[in-house]
Amino acid sequence: MFNEESHLKQPIRWGMVGGGRGSQIGYSHRNAALRDGLFTLVASAFDLNAQRGRDFSINLGVDENRSYATYQEMFAQEKLREDGIQAVSIATPNSTHFEICKAALEAGLHVICEKPLTFTVSEAYQLKALAHQKNKLIGVMYGYSGFPMIHQAREMVRRGDLGDIRVVNAQFAHGFHNEEYEKNDPSLKWRVTPAASGPTYVIGDIGTHAYFLCEMITELEVESLCCMRQSFIESRAPLEDNAHIMLKFKGGAVGTLWASAVNAGSMHQQKIRIVGEKASIEWWDEFPNQLRYEIQGEAPRILERGMSYLYQDDQGVSCNRIGGGHAEGYFESWANLYARFAHAFDASDKGDKVTLERIWFPSVDAGIEGTRLCEKCVESADNGAQWVNYKDEGINNGTS
Structure with missing residues (x-):
């Protein structure tokens, strides 16, 4: 069970940029951060509309003198306070991530950022170098990676329960944007606008989630990829609302990734299936408490969250919050990640390298690879879906 006694001497003083009134993602961050008393929200710059952001902040209980109009003002003023913020979450459009992350690190803050971390791999490496220089951490909000059964899947691969991995099939293919809803939905409009979203839409927005689960569970390294992408809603071009990606991994395994916002009738369809030489596992985020385990020649098994036959998490910060049979879900996954962020930030500030x-x-390296996926998919798709090397010399080691 989740160890609620594993608390900090003092909660991490925390601020937030973006994610204001009406933001689903903003609420997700706040719900997760405040769940276990490991963070306390003491400052904010919630909205480009300063008055609206201030009103919302005060309604959440933030001191009116720490409800700022801009993130620049928040970082500058909080740095002057003995009780200033120690960490910040960034829940803003993609185009702003790099500049806000950079400013936060320069102000001496730990960062939790929405994905994709940046527009380019080069920018992401700049943030990694700056974080190292400032002795601060960057966490990237891959919110589905906090589910206990994802960690069970990872451990099964590590322990060889599946044998050598041969095939990985991943997808995140919902149907909620099968028409041009952005005409009347500002929260969608920026996602299909290149200046705000970057070089991709569904690859960066949801494909990176599926890809990170692939990376996390299998720990395979991509050697090359081939991507084709479509804008079925023509006004979204050049940004895609559907993409198919083929992957070749080092060591011989292969994979596919389907990211789509036009899978009409689908809710999420975020699934990952990992096929080994002896057995396969499959997880579906609409049924997150179950992991399907299939050994060749035997009846399929459904592994259930919270049961004693599962591998145990020895870190104590991302395990079951309630007993098996009860449904844990999205908010628990996010809270598990925020618990990890809190303990990592605390250990970093104390110089406790062992802990x-x-x-x-999900660290800055996870953010780098999500950005790399977007960059390489665009390169492949815009050159006739040709195969491209996943890591280029220079970019690979962060020297460019």
Whole structure:
């Protein structure tokens, strides 16, 4: 069970940029951060509309003197306070991630950022270098990676329960944007606008989630990929609302990834199936408490969250919050990640390298690879769906 006694001496003083009134993602961050008393929200710059952001902030209980009009003002003023913020979450459009992350690190803050981390791999490496220089951490909000059964899947692969991995099929293919809803939906409009969203839409928005689960569970390295993408709603071009990606991994395994917002009738369809030489596992985020385990020649097994036959998490910050049979879900997954972020930030500030090294969380490296996926898919798709090397010399080691 989740160890609620594993608290900090003092909660991490925390601020937020973006994610204001009416933001589903903003609420998700706040719900997760405040769930276990590991963070306390003391400052905000919620909205481009300063008055609306201030009103919302005060309604949430933030001191009116720490409800700021801009993130620049928040970072500058909080740095002057003895009780200033120690960490910040960034829940803004993609185009702003790099500049806000950079400013936060320069202000001496730990960062939790929405994905994709940046527009380019080069920018992402700049943030990694700056974080190292400032001795601060960057967490990237891959919210589905906090589900306990994802960690069970990862451990099964690590322990060889599946044998050598041969095939990985991943997808995140919903149908909610099968028409041009952005005409009347500002929250969607920016996602299909290149200046705000970047070089991709569904690859960066949801494909990176599926890809991160693939990376996390299998720990395979991509060697090359081939991508084709479509804008079925023509006004979204050049940004895609559907993409198919083929992957070749080092060591011989292969994979596919389907990202779509036009899978009419579908809710999420975020699934990952990992096929090994002896057995396969499959997880579906609409049924997150179950993991399907199929051994060749035997009846399929459904592994259930919270049961004693599962591998146990020795980190104590991302395990079951309630007993098996009860449904844990999205908010629990996010809270598990925020618990990891909190313990990692605390260990970093204390210089406790032993503790820090054993806490897994989606780090800046996860952000780099999500950005790389977007960059390489665009390169492939815009050159006739040709195969491209996943890592280029220079970009690979962060020297460019």
